[in-house]
Amino acid sequence: MTSSELWTRATADRYDAEESERSSAAFLEPALAFLADLAGDGRALEFAIGTGRVGVPLRERGVPVAGIELSEPMAAVLRRKIDEEKLPVTIGDMATTVVPGDFSLVYLVYNTITNLLTQDEQVECFRNAARHLAPGGRFVIELGVPPLRFLPPGQVAVPFDVSERHLGFDTFDLVEQILVSHHFTRGDDGDGYRRDSSRHRYAWPAELDLMARLAGLELERRVADWSGEPFTENSAKHISVWRKPSLRV
Known part of the structure; x- marks a missing residue:
């Protein structure tokens, strides 16, 4: 059982309208370019994919995308936009749910890791990301810095x-x-x-780095936004990328 609060049908039905500014092509372009570059020729898995605000346009960009989503009403809104064959979604929590295959990219956007309300579950989320990543694959989180x-x-x-x-x-x-x-x-x-x-359970960048180490991931880079601006002490959020080590021969 997850500690995450379950988003209701009423919330799901109004979500896209309330997030219309963040769903525009101009707003999403830097994030989509960032994620597509990391995915390369591989597959991407979005934890807490929601209504597909990011996952659907990333799929339309040519990246094979799958999703995990706790809220069935949120996933139902996504399904109105794209069919299961093009973008499969598994209902479950992002800390423990496993989907078939491996991925070159697992990502969590818009502060969603904070939906897990305990440190233990956030640690398990990192471990679940590592479980799905192919060697050399990346885990990406977008998260605000606690103000x-x-x-x-x-x-x-x-x-x-x-x-x-x-x-x-x-x-x-x-x-x-x-x-x-x-x-x-x-x-x-x-x-x-x-x-x-x-x-929400907020977490500091250094705390996330320790969670990543526990999952066998290494920090590759941290920037202040999807455009790659440097992360500083005054940054309001960060985009962090951790890498699963390649197999050594």
């Missing part, structure tokens, strides 16, 4: 979006490394707000 520097003493909340239609802020449990994302979204009629929240 704890913005927390004055005694404060537990940090806003991440203040716009006309949406108010978003994170609250932090600094002992358990749990953040809760709170969303207040204005209704389409302009009256009232819908309130949603989700729990």
Whole structure:
């Protein structure tokens, strides 16, 4: 049993509309180019593929893609876009679910590893990635850097979006490394707000590197975004690439 919160049908049905800006061709191009380059002539496996925001256009780019997704409603939305033969999806959690074959690329985007709410499960996610990778293959994660520097003493909340239609802020449990994302979204009629929240376990880059080592993976590079900008102490997120060592003869 996974600790991840299960995304509902209502969430799945509105997900693409709410993420339309992040689903545009212009927005996705740097990520797709980055992932396609790492996949090369091999296959790619997306953990927590969701509605296929990244997986479907990556497949359309010519990369054979498979997915693992915990939420059946999210996978059902993906299935409206592409059939099973072109992009197979297995229902299950990304820490333990195994699919056939091996891959040159396994990837997790948009902070999704934080859906696993315990360190043990995040470690198992790395081990599961390594299990699916061919020698020389890569595991890629896109993850925000916890914005704890913005927390004055005694404060537990940090806003991440203040716009006309949406108010978003994170609250932090600094002992358990749990953040809760709170969303207040204005209704389409302009009256009232819908309130949603989700729990996540945040992790630091160095902690992820140790998880990778436990899984037998080696850090290859870390950049600040899909365009390859250098990762610095001021970066809001990172794209990290770990490599499974090639077989030695």
